[in-house]
Amino acid sequence: MTDRPHQGEGRRGGAPDDPALLDLVQRRTFRFFWDLAHPASGMTPERVTVGAPPGDLVATGASGFGAMAAVIGAERGWVERGEAARRLLRKLRFLEAAESHHGIFPHWMDGRTGATIAFSPDDDGGDLVETAFLFEGLLCARQYFGGAGEVESALRAAVDRLWARAEWDWHTRGGEDVLYWHWSPSRGFAMNLPIRGWNECLVAYVLAASSPTHPIRPEAYHRGWAGGASFRNGQRYYGIELPLGPAFGGPLCFAHYSFLGLDPRGLRDRYADYAEQNRRHALINFEHCVRNPGGFAGYGADCWGLTSDDTSGGYGELSPTRDLGFIAPNAALGSFPYLPDQAMAALRTFTERLGDRIFTAFGFTSSFSEAAGWFSRDLIGIDQGQILGMIENYRSGLLWRLFMSCPEIRHGLRRLDFEMPEPAGA
Template identity: 25%
Template sequence: MTKKYLLGLLVLLLSGLLFACGETTNTQTTSSNLETILTTSAAPPTTETPTTEATTEATTEDSYVYSAISVPDYVLEEERLSFKYFWEVVNGDPQSSGYGMVSDRYNTVTKTAGAASIASVGFGLAAVPIGIENDWISYNEGYERVLGTLRTIDNMQTTHGFYYHFVDMDQAMRSGNSEVSIIDTAIMICGVLMAGEYFGGEIKILGESIYQKVEWDWYYSDNANMFYMGYTPENGFSGYWNGYAEQLMLYILAAASDYYPVGKEAYDQMKLSSQRKQYGSSDYFYTSYPGTLFTYQYSHAFFDFRTALDEDNDNWFNNSIQASIAARDYGILQSVNYKTYSDVSWGNTACDGPDGYKAYGNLPAIGTIQIDGTLAPSGAIGSIVFVPELVLPTFEYFESITSLHSKYGYLDSFNLGLTETASEFIIRPNRPIPVDGWFSTDVIGIDKGITLLMIENYRSGFVWDIFMQSEIVQEGYDLIGFTILGD
């Protein structure tokens, strides 16, 4: 056996020993009162925890110095309120089987939360170190929240190591007919690895154990050289990730797996199946099927591609710069039809709309885009690391819209209706738009997640700095063939 295999086996054994010694009894929560779960005291359980100094020493050889640039107060406040979502809209009961599960959404009118999503959990795990470094929570509060959440994750229902997209808040079991999701599992794994690099010790051991259980090769078609897009126990696999989108993270995570790897051929096939397009003042770039901005952002929230070139000398960070420029140009074009858009109001992405949740898109796109004048602030804000000179004026505009504000920052989306010059042929919502505009009642976890992580990366590069320390991530880069300029 190789040294790498033996090391991986040792990690799994150590994880098992830790659970045998320290895991609390995993009983089912009998209360169905979600409000009780969400408002349970966030104070850490009365267990002995490592000191900040001891854990920091175990995490990195050289002490990490957090340093952030100055930003307008409203930018920092949106980041803080987005963090608050992940700290509060969560099962905070340490005795619950669903401890640490983060709700997919929260209704600001009824003050109720929906089922948890594992992608929100992943963003929530990454949120904790951000909260600590910004002094929004204490180190020990964060440590206990993360450790308890990882214990919940390790005991959750899985299929070949993959997790259901939606789970209920109190028991962390499959919600409704939710699919076993490869992309949402990957987002959660990114949060797991981020937390492991930050805290080290038991959290890192447990986190890497969770990662190593994911059977990436099971969710992969050797015939098509593509990952399947979805799976349910009732219907099996459906669709393929057959072009560039938010799944860029899959190829890196899967390549580095000790036991269930999927090699570079999957990445190569993704590029062969993708198309380059151009719109407005952008250069040509690899374009996603729906043209939604989140497809150019989610992998970048964790993975630092700023100076990474693949074997074709393609740079994915620049790819997202071009996609952001094109999205703004498309918003300017559509301002003749929709009041929502302008040079400081742009960035279509998936969000709630007057007629329900939709993947709103921008040109260029591979498929037919959806547009009806609805805009999510997280679309442009998620591109703040790519084109800050375009996003900051947009941020200022969003801040000026009083009806867009909530206790967790900007509401998910808004639609100001049609202009007087709107073409009779444009798509419009079925639901009438009020004179003062339509505003979503909800905030959505994944939209708050991309907002939080990208603002922090813009301010400090903190998520990138910590996440990229992972040997798993570094090995994935090497196996895909990335070269880091300056190394």
């Protein structure tokens, strides 16, 4: 598999033109999921340091994004469809045998054995949000691999078995009108973290309402998710009115993780038009970096994007209200569907001016700060998923079509009173 731009697709000074550059970035990012997958299970590593081999720690949510990567790779012809299906089936068989907690998987597990690896002392059990990202990818794969052959049939059946096992309603703590993020077999709901919006977790509520076996009541969405103190907004930031979310929108991952599968175009409920919500959120983030109130070196119209990611002091939430001078490439590149011109300008900077420091054979490293002279040497699975998946949605809408074609998802969205376009061909 080559990742060089196509011949004849040149741009100024020999640089690739926009389609060729997007091909290059997607192919390299795909290699993170394909080449660095765990050799025993096919699961995706949480993070990989440049030049170091991946270990046995794998991440559930990133592995869901890895399932999306396999679909994209097969669709674009980077890998043979049958090999992508076989790899996914191996991952699914691993998940069926791995440790889960009421059908909900932990954030981290051992890629050899499937045993839970504690994320923190009280977080040694089911992580509902990571599991939602996993199923977001698995359902896309189920819809894509619809062939009659043995491998694709087995793949779909395995996804359905896992989907049926997941007890989303367990995470309502006995029927409360809200979902809780974590449950531990030894500590129960000790973390006591209700999932209230607006943040990156919308897809968890959609999946929970869509479950064929363990659905939540719609009241959990309206009273729990939509009842959070930072759900409704309506204020203006840099002259842009923001319907939902915290001040200035929060990290840009809010507009990416759930919307790898959920198609925001025409998606509305009583609270927001989600295409407009995400566009405005991204535009506020862009405007903040252009205006650069912190005076950080490198910020501008061609270098922007604040989200939860690495800093020189560790991983943390970054946004206009917590701007420490660190840009995460996935923030701008995951926003291609919302701000394509601004995202392309950032991509040029990330590959041309900064490429030798942040653009690797497996995609972009997690973040950088020109102000601090610091450039991450780590690649993070969920970051890579946002870049690969959202660029694909911008280019072809592939993941959006697949996820929104799931009959259970459409039923769940209707249960929550969403409006959405009819699927193509309906």
